[in-house]
Amino acid sequence: MTARDLPVIAGVDGSAHSWEALDWAVGEAVRxxxxxxxxxxxxxxxxxxxxxxxxxxxxxxxxxxxxxxxxPGLPTSTLAPLDFPSAALTSLSRDASTVVVGSRGLGGFRSLMIGSNSLATASMARCPVVVVHTGRTDESEVERADAFPDVVVGVAADDSGGEVLDFAFEAAASRPGARLRFVHGWTMFSSMLSGGPVFDSGAAADAADRALAELTAGRCETYPGVEVVREPVRGSASRTLVTASATAALTVVGRRRGGESLGLGLSPVALTTVTHALGPVAVVPT
Known part of the structure; x- marks a missing residue:
């Protein structure tokens, strides 16, 4: 089985959130x-x-x-392992293209934005994990309409994580009419850390935009049909991504490999985005 044949896995437990995850996984498999x-x-x-x-x-x-x-006609199979949910999904992720889970399951507290199994799976899986949020705070609310085709990807201006970029471009290419929005939250402190301007906010904004342009240049040639929008925004990176997720079909963040055995794979920005996003979030190992 090649990487192009690996299945999309949908984790279900009978909760409303897991049915939403299944619906999203079906759409992804078809796309x-x-x-x-x-x-x-x-x-x-x-x-x-x-x-x-x-x-x-x-x-x-x-x-x-x-x-x-x-x-109809989608090749579908089932599996019912006896295990802890995050452990089973993490193991199965070795032979999957994507794992899709709901933001919460049957065992979660209603006040939590994300369940422990979903968070652990996103932290440890070997393939991208999509945590499906609908933007709802209560299961009785009207389901969030899928009115936004764009894909948002959050990157550091000096990020070289090719896996995140590849996943984001492919996600946008599979959605007709979708733009790929590169969102980068910057501050004068982050500009200083990256060796950029320290006291000139205009120069720092220009530097962030140039870095994003360099980051996307090669893949724009590979995906000429994908419209790329660069959005360097002054402010918290996590807050910027959470806000952007409200108008996105999918928000993509990276996860550094290492620390998976302790569940420490998510950076603070990725953790905040996965926890508080207002739409589906893909966590991509890099």
């Missing part, structure tokens, strides 16, 4: 021409409970029916 693997991780506490097995089978059957109604 990229990939198979779909629906995974329901059975809790270890149900090791000897036949009822738990039946419940899992019923849940997966419901998921397959939902996927087939949305995308």
């Amino acid at each position: 990229r021409g990939l198979p779909l693997l629906v995974v329901h991780v059975r809790p270890q506490a149900r090791r000897v409970e036949q009822e738990g097995v039946r419940s899992s089978e019923e849940l997966l059957a419901q998921a397959v029916l939902r996927a087939s109604r949305a995308a």
